Amino acid sequence: MALLEAVDCSLSFGGLKAVSGFSLAVEPGELVGLIGPNGAGKTTVFNLITGVYRPDEGDIRLEGKRIAGLRPYQINRRGIARTFQGIRLFANMTALENVLVGYDHRSDHRLLGTVLRTRYAERQSRQLEADCLALLEMVGLREQRDTVARSLPYGLQRRLEIARALATRPKLLLLDEPAAGTNPLEKIELMEKIRWLRNDLGLAILIIEHDMKLIMQICERITVLDHGETIASGRPEDIRADPRVIEAYLGTIGE
Amino acid sequence: MDELVQQIVNGLAWGSIYALIALGYTMVYGVLRLINFAHGDVYMVGAMMAYYFAHWLGLAGTPSALGFVLVMALSMGTCALLGALIEFVAYRPLRNQPRLSMLITAIGVSMLLEFGGQRVFGPDPKFFPQLIESHSLLARGNIVLTNIDLLVIAVSLVLMIGLRWIVMKTRIGMALRAVSFSYDTAALMGINVNTVLTCTFMLGSALAAAAGTLVGLRNPKIDPLMGLMPGIKAFVAAVLGGIGNFPGAVAGGLLMGLTETLVAAYLSSTYRDAVAFVILIGVLLVKPTGLLGKPAIEKV
Amino acid sequence: MEAVRFLVRRNAALALMVALMWPLGALLSAAVNPYYLQIIVYIGINVILAVSLNLINGITGQFSLGHAGFMAIGAYVSAAFTLFVWPSAPPAGLWVALALGGLAAAAAGLVIGIPTLRLRGDYLAIATLGFGEIIRVVIVNTDRVGGARGLFGIPVLASFASVYACAVACVVLLARLVYSPKGKALAAIREDETAAAAMGIDTTRLKIMAFIIGAFWAGVAGGLFAHFIGYIHTNSFTFLKSIEIVVMVVLGGMGSFSGAILAAAALTILPELLRFGAEYRMIVYSILLVVMMLTRPTGLLGNREITTWLSSKPSTAR
Numbered sequence: 001m002a003l004l005e006a007v008d009c010s011l012s013f014g015g016l017k018a019v020s021g022f023s024l025a026v027e028p029g030e031l032v033g034l035i036g037p038n039g040a041g042k043t044t045v046f047n048l049i050t051g052v053y054r055p056d057e058g059d060i061r062l063e064g065k066r067i068a069g070l071r072p073y074q075i076n077r078r079g080i081a082r083t084f085q086g087i088r089l090f091a092n093m094t095a096l097e098n099v100l101v102g103y104d105h106r107s108d109h110r111l112l113g114t115v116l117r118t119r120y121a122e123r124q125s126r127q128l129e130a131d132c133l134a135l136l137e138m139v140g141l142r143e144q145r146d147t148v149a150r151s152l153p154y155g156l157q158r159r160l161e162i163a164r165a166l167a168t169r170p171k172l173l174l175l176d177e178p179a180a181g182t183n184p185l186e187k188i189e190l191m192e193k194i195r196w197l198r199n200d201l202g203l204a205i206l207i208i209e210h211d212m213k214l215i216m217q218i219c220e221r222i223t224v225l226d227h228g229e230t231i232a233s234g235r236p237e238d239i240r241a242d243p244r245v246i247e248a249y250l251g252t253i254g255e
Numbered sequence: 256m257d258e259l260v261q262q263i264v265n266g267l268a269w270g271s272i273y274a275l276i277a278l279g280y281t282m283v284y285g286v287l288r289l290i291n292f293a294h295g296d297v298y299m300v301g302a303m304m305a306y307y308f309a310h311w312l313g314l315a316g317t318p319s320a321l322g323f324v325l326v327m328a329l330s331m332g333t334c335a336l337l338g339a340l341i342e343f344v345a346y347r348p349l350r351n352q353p354r355l356s357m358l359i360t361a362i363g364v365s366m367l368l369e370f371g372g373q374r375v376f377g378p379d380p381k382f383f384p385q386l387i388e389s390h391s392l393l394a395r396g397n398i399v400l401t402n403i404d405l406l407v408i409a410v411s412l413v414l415m416i417g418l419r420w421i422v423m424k425t426r427i428g429m430a431l432r433a434v435s436f437s438y439d440t441a442a443l444m445g446i447n448v449n450t451v452l453t454c455t456f457m458l459g460s461a462l463a464a465a466a467g468t469l470v471g472l473r474n475p476k477i478d479p480l481m482g483l484m485p486g487i488k489a490f491v492a493a494v495l496g497g498i499g500n501f502p503g504a505v506a507g508g509l510l511m512g513l514t515e516t517l518v519a520a521y522l523s524s525t526y527r528d529a530v531a532f533v534i535l536i537g538v539l540l541v542k543p544t545g546l547l548g549k550p551a552i553e554k555v
Numbered sequence: 556m557e558a559v560r561f562l563v564r565r566n567a568a569l570a571l572m573v574a575l576m577w578p579l580g581a582l583l584s585a586a587v588n589p590y591y592l593q594i595i596v597y598i599g600i601n602v603i604l605a606v607s608l609n610l611i612n613g614i615t616g617q618f619s620l621g622h623a624g625f626m627a628i629g630a631y632v633s634a635a636f637t638l639f640v641w642p643s644a645p646p647a648g649l650w651v652a653l654a655l656g657g658l659a660a661a662a663a664g665l666v667i668g669i670p671t672l673r674l675r676g677d678y679l680a681i682a683t684l685g686f687g688e689i690i691r692v693v694i695v696n697t698d699r700v701g702g703a704r705g706l707f708g709i710p711v712l713a714s715f716a717s718v719y720a721c722a723v724a725c726v727v728l729l730a731r732l733v734y735s736p737k738g739k740a741l742a743a744i745r746e747d748e749t750a751a752a753a754m755g756i757d758t759t760r761l762k763i764m765a766f767i768i769g770a771f772w773a774g775v776a777g778g779l780f781a782h783f784i785g786y787i788h789t790n791s792f793t794f795l796k797s798i799e800i801v802v803m804v805v806l807g808g809m810g811s812f813s814g815a816i817l818a819a820a821a822l823t824i825l826p827e828l829l830r831f832g833a834e835y836r837m838i839v840y841s842i843l844l845v846v847m848m849l850t851r852p853t854g855l856l857g858n859r860e861i862t863t864w865l866s867s868k869p870s871t872a873r
Binding site for chain 1: 558561562565566731732736739740742743746747749750751752753754757758
Binding site: 352357358374526536539540543 | 618671674676677678680681682685686688693696798805837838840841842843844845848849852
């Protein structure tokens with residue numbers, strides 16, 4: 001059974017059909033790419049999967065169970081985490097706090113215990129901090145634990161967003177343009193990191209990217225969107241040569 | 256039956272007033288996404304200014320249509336300037352701050368106008384001069400329809416048509432619509448947003464002043480806190496019609512006036528003021544974008 | 556049993572601080588002019604109001620303009636209890652009355668919160684304002700609790716001690732909440748609600764929780780107010796009162812406890828200093844508000860506490 005399965009999803013905004021007939025399956029531990037020209041509907045697909053939007057038609061299932069129509073926090077708790085196209089960190093909170101917020105909902109914190117300072121609550125609190133520091137360590141941000149997110153350099157902010165997403169212990173991670181604004185060296189580090197996330201943590205990863213080289217190098221499968229429709233889907237080498245894909249990006253010869 | 260007609264006319268008269276004020280709210284919200292709390296108080300200043308102009312020009316004793324128009328025009332002009340001043344001093348500097356800051360400032364300006372007004376105009380109610388002589392047009396039993404009632408409705412209508420003409424047929428109106436639609440795009444297209452904002456406030460404030468003058472004519476007791484309730488009710492009317500939507504503001508205003516008057520007449524007069532809030536809650540819970548508004552989609 | 560002893564040890568400091576309020580109160584009433592003592596008590600009540608609103612507005616970022624409505628419910632319910640249900644209550648009856656007032660306000664918070672917390676920013680502000688006014692209008696029209704005349708003869712059971720005991724408890728308990736992971740989740744909602752939801756936070760539930768807790772303490776403050784003065788009238792619980800509390804939170808810096816406390820104290824004392832004209836007080840107030848937003852919109856302390864401000868570590872801020 002596929003980890004994530006989107007079947008024939010469509011979404012319209014008023015008169016505009018943003019996504020039409022979208023289908024995708026992601027197996028556990030698979031690295032899948034989602035590409036297409038600007039405005040093709042890629043982030044909209046992410047929003048559909050994570051529950052920000054509800055599909056007008058079609059179905060989305062996680063581990064066989066329907067998630068279309070659930071609220072975003074519910075979908076996250078079932079195992080899908082994401083980063084955002086324009087980084088959406090909790091700007092005025094520290095790096096550690098950002099990760100903590102992602103991690104916390106899984107621990108069974110009781111309000112009364114927190115407020116009255118029961119021993120159980122205190123113990124939970126310490127464990128929480130330790131676990132979150134470990135997550136920061138994973139992305140190399142341990143030193144910056146007390147730095148306010150807003151003050152972090154762009155590259156580190158991207159990393160923090162990933163750490164925060166990881167804190168929610170997902171089975172599927174959605175990365176929205178993780179390489180945007182990175183230099184070639186950082187891109188290599190990013191690719192390694194993404195592979196590590198899949199190999200060591202066993203995550204399935206779905207990536208939206210504009211950097212062709214990166215996508216071709218790490219993804220096992222790629223789906224191409226244009227104007228809300230899937231125009232191609234398959235292995236990187238097939239996509240690279242597909243005339244429809246080339247046309248979507250560059251226009252037809254003779255135009 | 257006759258009473259019903261009377262109440263309907265009352266409702267339409269108040270409704271026209273609310274509509275004029277609501278247009279100001281909706282215009283400002285459309286361009287700035289700000290609830291201009293101070294707007295109701297501009298209406299009060301309008302009434303006060305009309306009162307003073309009438310006295311300074313010696314028109315208080317002698318009713319005349321011309322005098323009335325003159326006084327109203329002066330009041331509208333003064334309040335237009337006031338509106339522009341408020342925008343320039345209190346809202347413009349906060350354009351890049353979170354909207355909450357502007358909201359709080361708006362509350363501050365509103366309070367300043369109210370309490371300042373009490374200081375400057377004196378806290379006691381004044382009696383608006385009878386600039387137009389009241390003739391009853393229809394008198395049957397307990398019912399009295401006066402020319403003033405109809406005047407209020409008629410003048411409001413004229414002003415609203417005037418506003419529509421400005422918004423639809425002039426360049427500044429087009430600019431205003433552009434800014435309402437998308438602030439940043441309009442700026443990028445070379446529209447001087449500052450000018451548009453100033454004009455928006457001037458237009459809205461002028462309408463509020465007209466409303467104040469008309470109310471002075473119809474309900475002569477005016478005081479510095481008179482803007483509080485009508486301001487809130489007009490705002491609710493704007494929300495009811497769909498905030499940011501001009502025909503909505505008018506529809507909302509008229510509906511508000513009618514509902515309120517009919518409830519007060521037939522259900523309970525003590526709950527008159529509560530009607531506005533009940534409508535508000537109802538709208539926000541059922542269809543926050545209002546009767547004629549379109550839902551705004553947040554880009555994620 | 557060890558767990559209980561742990562609990563006791565952890566809360567010993569809090570219990571001690573609370574208990575200290577009684578001897579302190581006795582000392583103050585002997586040493587201080589009753590007029591000043593009254594102002595001090597008002598400060599205590601305003602601190603509870605400001606800190607509880609801070610939880611809703613400053614920490615969770617929900618702009619509520621109806622806090623006075625919760626205060627009113629607390630005042631009237633607790634007063635109705637000591638007047639009609641248990642008129643011969645001993646001083647300890649105050650605590651029952653306060654609990655009831657607080658719970659009634661919390662219930663109102665739940666009822667109001669569920670529908671309105673779906674709304675954003677300005678709409679939420681207006682909706683809460685509307686509810687605050689509806690509450691007031693309903694009370695004014697309820698003759699059983701005095702209606703437009705007000706409610707007289709409430710037993711004066713509250714004093715410096717009870718007010719400050721509640722204030723201390725309120726501040727400490729809310730601070731513990733805010734600095735806990737749940738509190739961080741609330742702050743996350745303020746920072747970016749969409750992102751918070753994407754990270755598994757049930758934003759609606761937490762917003763309502765903050766609302767209910769804030770409402771509870773506003774109700775307690777209302778009950779204390781009623782039982783300190785002995786007479787209440789809906790004129791004390793208008794939109795204007797809600798604004799005053801909002802000003803305290805904004806002036807102190809939204810999200811800052813020490814800010815809210817300082818601002819509550821400052822803004823309670825200020826009108827007393829400006830005694831020479833009640834009209835001037837409100838004019839000064841409104842100018843203060845506008846000037847403050849224009850010059851330092853983040854308030855005196857921003858969203859930091861006085862401890863971090865004093866030690867000025869530039870890159871760390873809560």
